Amino acid sequence: MRAHLIAGNWKMNKTPSETEVFLARFLPLVSQAEPEIVLLPAFPSLHRAGCLLCKTNVRLGAQDLHPEPRGAFTGAVSAEMLIDCGCRYVLVGHSERRHVFGESNALVRCKLEAAVSGGLHPILCVGETLAERRAGETESVLQTQLGSDLADLSARSFPHLVVAYEPVWAIGTGETATTRQAQDAAAWIREWLRRELGASAGETIRILYGGSVKPDNAAELLALPDVDGVLVGGASLDPVGLAQIVAEARA
Ligand code: PEP
Numbered sequence: 047m048r049a050h051l052i053a054g055n056w057k058m059n060k061t062p063s064e065t066e067v068f069l070a071r072f073l074p075l076v077s078q079a080e081p082e083i084v085l086l087p088a089f090p091s092l093h094r095a096g097c098l099l100c101k102t103n104v105r106l107g108a109q110d111l112h113p114e115p116r117g118a119f120t121g122a123v124s125a126e127m128l129i130d131c132g133c134r135y136v137l138v139g140h141s142e143r144r145h146v147f148g149e150s151n152a153l154v155r156c157k158l159e160a161a162v163s164g165g166l167h168p169i170l171c172v173g174e175t176l177a178e179r180r181a182g183e184t185e186s187v188l189q190t191q192l193g194s195d196l197a198d199l200s201a202r203s204f205p206h207l208v209v210a211y212e213p214v215w216a217i218g219t220g221e222t223a224t225t226r227q228a229q230d231a232a233a234w235i236r237e238w239l240r241r242e243l244g245a246s247a248g249e250t251i252r253i254l255y256g257g258s259v260k261p262d263n264a265a266e267l268l269a270l271p272d273v274d275g276v277l278v279g280g281a282s283l284d285p286v287g288l289a290q291i292v293a294e295a296r297a
Pocket of ligand 1: 216259279
């Protein structure tokens with residue numbers, strides 16, 4: 047049985063001071079919690095969050111990284127910098143990076159490689175737009191994204207990898223996928239992982255669902271056989287709400 051992972055993507059929200067206020071409220075609520083919890087604050091909050099989380103059961107992650115280890119890339123942040131702030135996880139290929147910042151599958155692939163070789167656990171986000179779902183293209187979109195993003199990834203990377211199914215039409219819209227849609231997509235991804243990366247990768251790689259997860263729909267999503275956790279955006283900004291979601295998860 048794969049342990050659940052509950053990840054909170056804060057996007058461009060919360061200053062370092064607000065991060066501290068959040069943690070003062072959140073940490074006592076989850077100090078006994080056993081599922082894996084990851085918070086993904088914005089870059090400026092990482093260092094302070096890393097100091098506050100280092101002796102807790104809550105892990106730290108970043109929302110993005112640059113594929114190169116160093117150099118003339120103004121505004122960018124490397125895997126080594128994230129590790130030094132205390133990060134263990136990093137989002138790669140979030141739909142806002144793909145659609146707002148125009149990241150291609152080729153770039154996502156390079157970032158994934160940089161994350162793994164830098165010692166981070168990538169949370170690879172994949173998912174279709176509403177137009178693609180309506181056109182019956184969900185599986186072909188997932189196939190293209192997974193095939194390109196994970197092409198030739200070495201087997202030693204598999205234990206570190208997490209895949210998040212995030213239908214673009216459900217992110218920040220208040221519209222959640224039905225349990226049937228979430229389970230069908232997660233099962234399809236697991237079958238793809240089994241077929242392309244091997245049986246063991248298919249069994250062990252965790253698949254999250256993301257898209258308007260809230261305290262009142264988390265339990266039914268977390269009960270799905272192929273959903274091993276949730277990636278929570280807006281609802282993760284509230285410490286009490288996020289703790290309620292954590293309480294629905296299994297260790
Ligand atoms: C996300 O940012 O990954 C996300 C799922 O956002 P929201 O929960 O707000 O839909």
